[in-house]
Amino acid sequence: MSSYVITGVSKGLGWEFLTQLSANSDNLIIGIVRNKAATDTRVKDELPDRNNIHILEADMTDYQALKAATDKIPELTHGALDYIIANAGVYTDYDAYTAIGGLANDPEGIEREILMLTKVNVIANIHLFNLLIPLIKKGKAKKVITITTGHADLDVVIKHDIEVAPFYAASKAHMNLIVGKFSAQYKREGILFLSLSPGAVDVGKWGKTKLTEEQAAAFGATAQKFMAYAPDWKGPITPEESIRAMLNVIDKASIENGDAGEFLSHWGNKQWL
Numbered sequence: 001m002s003s004y005v006i007t008g009v010s011k012g013l014g015w016e017f018l019t020q021l022s023a024n025s026d027n028l029i030i031g032i033v034r035n036k037a038a039t040d041t042r043v044k045d046e047l048p049d050r051n052n053i054h055i056l057e058a059d060m061t062d063y064q065a066l067k068a069a070t071d072k073i074p075e076l077t078h079g080a081l082d083y084i085i086a087n088a089g090v091y092t093d094y095d096a097y098t099a100i101g102g103l104a105n106d107p108e109g110i111e112r113e114i115l116m117l118t119k120v121n122v123i124a125n126i127h128l129f130n131l132l133i134p135l136i137k138k139g140k141a142k143k144v145i146t147i148t149t150g151h152a153d154l155d156v157v158i159k160h161d162i163e164v165a166p167f168y169a170a171s172k173a174h175m176n177l178i179v180g181k182f183s184a185q186y187k188r189e190g191i192l193f194l195s196l197s198p199g200a201v202d203v204g205k206w207g208k209t210k211l212t213e214e215q216a217a218a219f220g221a222t223a224q225k226f227m228a229y230a231p232d233w234k235g236p237i238t239p240e241e242s243i244r245a246m247l248n249v250i251d252k253a254s255i256e257n258g259d260a261g262e263f264l265s266h267w268g269n270k271q272w273l
């Protein structure tokens with residue numbers, strides 16, 4: 001039996017992690033969400049009879065709530081834990097279609113956005129890992145995965161002039177570095193920390209946002225840059241494809257293979273699309 005704690009399983013990639021991993025009745029899946037009642041209902045409706053799913057409630061930015069939720073895990077997992085998948089994260093329209101200078105007239109908004117992104121995409125995961133490392137040490141797999149993005153690859157940003165999403169990208173690059181620091185400390189105890197990008201995935205939002213003319217132009221320009229970066233890219237993949245590919249990478253990744261603290265794509269390399 002393998003045990004997993006996955007954050008943000010209410011929808012999107014987190015829901016698909018929950019769906020695919022719980023299909024194996026030998027796995028025990030603990031999902032952390034902001035609204036337990038809503039996710040319990042979704043599980044009951046869409047994944048009935050999966051007795052291997054437990055949903056706990058916490059806003060990831062509320063340390064006391066997160067601690068109260070993680071305190072319930074040892075009794076569910078007999079005091080050990082094999083995998084953490086830190087999937088919960090935010091990406092907003094505030095900077096999604098905007099270059100950094102385009103926000104120059106909004107200093108308060110910039111500060112608010114960076115602080116919010118840092119709380120959710122970075123600080124919450126630091127607390128999550130600190131709270132659960134004692135259980136991971138007692139687990140068999142000892143793998144801690146953080147979902148990141150190819151937007152955080154500085155080489156690609158500067159080579160292809162990827163202007164949009166500056167603050168989101170920086171929050172994920174920040175977390176990648178933190179993953180490296182956790183790895184530096186815990187690799188010697190056999191714990192693999194890994195930052196893993198899902199690719200560009202349509203979780204139901206792709207093409208649905210009503211864009212201003214300016215945003216649409218930025219979106220088009222970014223798509224062209226993506227095509228220049230990956231000429232064979234066919235557009236976003238499905239959550240099903242992304243999770244299947246990431247689970248394959250998670251399965252193969254090991255400290256022995258040199259993956260400790262790495263920043264990899266769903267292909268298991270640095271090809272982000």
Ligand SMILES: NC(=O)c1ccc[n+]([C@@H]2O[C@H](COP(=O)([O-])OP(=O)(O)OC[C@H]3O[C@@H](n4cnc5c(N)ncnc54)[C@H](OP(=O)(O)O)[C@@H]3O)[C@@H](O)[C@H]2O)c1
Nearest residue numbers: 008010011012013034059060087088089148149200201203
């Ligand atoms: N989709 C992509 O193309 C893509 C590409 C690169 C990276 N990613 C990363 O993949 C991860 C999942 O994204 P997604 O596309 O599946 O997005 P999504 O559909 O918006 O799902 C985000 C999940 O995170 C949860 N969450 C957000 N803030 C939270 C908080 N403060 N406390 C607890 N849970 C919180 C959400 O819960 P609620 O339901 O309560 O809002 C939701 O379950 C994120 O880390 C994202 O940055 C996605």
